[in-house]
Amino acid sequence: MNWRPDRASKKAIYKQIAEYIESCISSGAFPPDSMLPSERTLAAELNVNRSTVVAAYEELQALGIVERKKGSGTRVSSSIWGISRKRIPNWGRYVEDGSFLPNLPLVQRIRSEALRTDFVNLASGELAPSLFPSEDFQRILAGMPFNEHLGYDHPHGNERLRDAIAAHVHEYRKISTDANSILITSGAQQALHLIVQCLLKPGDAVAIEDPSYSYSLPLFQSAGLRTFLLPVDKNGANPDDLVELHKKHRIRMVFLNPYYQNPTGIVLSEARRKRFLELSSEYGIPLIEDDPYSLTAFDGNVHQTLKSMDENGNVLYISSLSKIVASGLRIGWIVGPEQVIQRLADAKQQIDFGHSIFPQWIAYQFLDSPTFSSHIEKLRQELKKQEYALSSSLNELLGSKVSFDSPQGGIHLWCKVNQPVDDYRLLEESLKRGVAFVPGSVLSSQSGAIRFTFGRGEEEVIREGIKRFASALESLE
Secondary structure, three states: OOOOOOOOOOHHHHOOOOHHOOOOHOOOOOOOOOOOHHHHHHHHOOOHHHHHHHHHHHHHHHHEEEEEOOOOEEEEEOOOOOOOOOOOOOEEEEEEOOOOOOOHHHHHHHHHOOOOOOEOOOOOOOOOOOOHHHHHHHHHHOOOOOOOOOOOOOOOHHHHHHHHHHHHHHHHHHHOOOHEEEEEEEHHHHHHHHHHHHHHOOOOEEEEEOOOOOOHHOHHHHHOOOOEEEEEEOOOHHHHHHHHHHHHHHEEEEEEEEOOOOOOOOOOOOHHHHHHHHHHHHHHOOEEEEOOOOOHHOOOOOOEEEHHHHHOOOOEEEEEEOOOOOHHOOOEEOOHHHHHHHHHHHHHHHHHHHOHHHHHHHHHHHOOOOHHHHHHHHHHHHHHHHHHHHHHHHHHHHHEEEEEOOOOOEEEEEEEEEEOHHHHHHHHHHHOOOOOOEEEHHHOOOOOOOEOOOOOHHHHHHHHHHHHHHHHHHHHO
């Protein structure tokens, strides 16, 4: 055997061995029902530990490629080719080798566990059912015309909805735009995906906030991008850090969540907003402004957006109805230069041939209705109550064990644990007690912090969740 594992590779040696043996089986070098070298023999030949070969053989056994019997060795499965001599695809290998990376196993587990009915879900970034404007939507659905054309709509999205969004962002965010500069997306998540896939190439350097929601997204790594961090303090990300990063890495794009940021709840200061725009113009770096929360300001004071201050077309503005109406609508949008919108619209057409007309029609009706503003007022009042339920419970039940700044909008609170703690053990103990949250290490380069989301729970449910969390933290002391 002339082959040797590549010890410089990031892939585990046992996986390299398993893949090599599988290729030998596929080529016929090891035919069905033939014996493979013993663990000791192969280990000596490849100069690896016997346990490494054991792991490789176990991997092949799990895939159904080999059969192992104690005392008899490892044999190529006799039924590997089946009656018609056709092999079953190695789906496990395909799942591992795909270029689009999966979410972290921890994130997947939080989402699955939090679906249990007995759980207090302080992890999911959505609104409570009680905050949904159900009466308004019942009225809209009752008046829904059935003579609407149900064919493919405009590549940018329904024109009436884009007109309504143009009016909406002008009234609430002071952004001047028109329907031609807007693309309807399946929430903000698809907007980010389209921007990364269409406007950047593998090897490009991008800057993201730390902590941030972007930090948790595998889409940057899937696209082969190099991510660099902008630490967030009480005034948000510091533009001076961008200067240093650009000198070293030639940053191609900056992703910012300026208002009631996920997860910190911080607002990027006006001075820093202006400075980011200056640097964007100086270096020619696009700014991606992700703004799902600005309308949730508890005091009704909506901060001036980067896009409204953008005089040169350097900002791509992303927002959605997910955090102010309902996540299930899947209505988001991008505002930007027409040539960019055209490029992104073409990509969206390739993916899904455009957005479904039904949620677009409902969103248009709601944005264009006089009840939208009253809904936003109610939303602010209820979120303020839910945030108070969370922060007061943390103070009452945990006191000096944690520290945090109460956000003045949004749906997230960033809480630091004032003692050394293992994020994963704390989450494990919390899940046992029926409460879910997002550990800080999922959203940040540092551990020891927690993102609690107060948008999804009623006040008493939130208090119960923090009671369970306090019990989990106490069990680790």
